[in-house]
Amino acid sequence: MQSPDSAVPDGTNRSLELAISADGTPEPDRVYTIDARCGIAVRLRKGQVLRVINPSGHQVCDFWAFCAENLGEHLSMAHVHTSLGSIFPKVGDALVTNLRKPLLEIIEDTSPGVHDTIVACCDHARYRELGCEGYHDNCADNLRMAMSVIGLRAPRVPAPFNIWMNVPIAPDGGTRFAPPVSRPGDVIRMRTLSDAIAVMSACPQDMTEVNGDGVAPGILQFVVEDA
Numbered sequence: 001m002q003s004p005d006s007a008v009p010d011g012t013n014r015s016l017e018l019a020i021s022a023d024g025t026p027e028p029d030r031v032y033t034i035d036a037r038c039g040i041a042v043r044l045r046k047g048q049v050l051r052v053i054n055p056s057g058h059q060v061c062d063f064w065a066f067c068a069e070n071l072g073e074h075l076s077m078a079h080v081h082t083s084l085g086s087i088f089p090k091v092g093d094a095l096v097t098n099l100r101k102p103l104l105e106i107i108e109d110t111s112p113g114v115h116d117t118i119v120a121c122c123d124h125a126r127y128r129e130l131g132c133e134g135y136h137d138n139c140a141d142n143l144r145m146a147m148s149v150i151g152l153r154a155p156r157v158p159a160p161f162n163i164w165m166n167v168p169i170a171p172d173g174g175t176r177f178a179p180p181v182s183r184p185g186d187v188i189r190m191r192t193l194s195d196a197i198a199v200m201s202a203c204p205q206d207m208t209e210v211n212g213d214g215v216a217p218g219i220l221q222f223v224v225e226d227a
């Protein structure tokens with residue numbers, strides 16, 4: 001049964017051991033690895049740049065960012081759609097919060113720019129729906145665990161920015177899941193416009209091909225560059 005407390009995971013994994021520091025403050029320019037199927041939260045100061053790296057090219061990063069001073073304010077994909085007039089953020093675009101404040105700006109994207117902003121992150125219920133009977137690692141729990149190990153509570157699980165996730169949209173509005181078109185070593189860089197807590201999950205989805213066809217979910221890496 002799923003927990004009624006939004007901050008409590010339905011199960012656990014190694015995300016509980018992956019805090020980069022007690023409060024999530026990073027060492028600038030250090031390359032951190034997010035283990036396959038796990039999540040990490042990082043504290044970003046205004047002006048810092050977060051570089052997310054896709055070593056295999058086929059791994060999706062479910063991404064969230066919360067305002068450091070008020071976790072009730074966070075990136076909101078529905079508000080991003082309104083702000084951009086598009087469902088596909090690109091270089092030069094600012095990602096806004098549920099209070100319409102620009103929080104991060106995409107300043108570089110070496111991939112073909114195919115990312116998803118419409119699909120919910122995977123969670124316990126999704127794997128049940130797909131026929132999984134036991135516990136399956138999932139992005140919602142990775143977010144909850146990544147926040148809890150740096151002393152925070154995820155107030156909810158917002159709709160994620162699914163970096164490198166390929167969800168083609170048909171003219172009739174139909175959607176489907178397709179393998180990423182990103183390539184090994186692709187990076188996306190985002191400048192922090194206001195102090196934030198960013199959370200990245202190396203999506204453990206292995207029951208659809210969102211993380212590549214016939215390959216196991218892989219690692220991600222990230223670096224925080226000082227202003």
Ligand SMILES: [Zn+2]
Nearest residue numbers: 122139203204
């Ligand atoms: Zn996922």
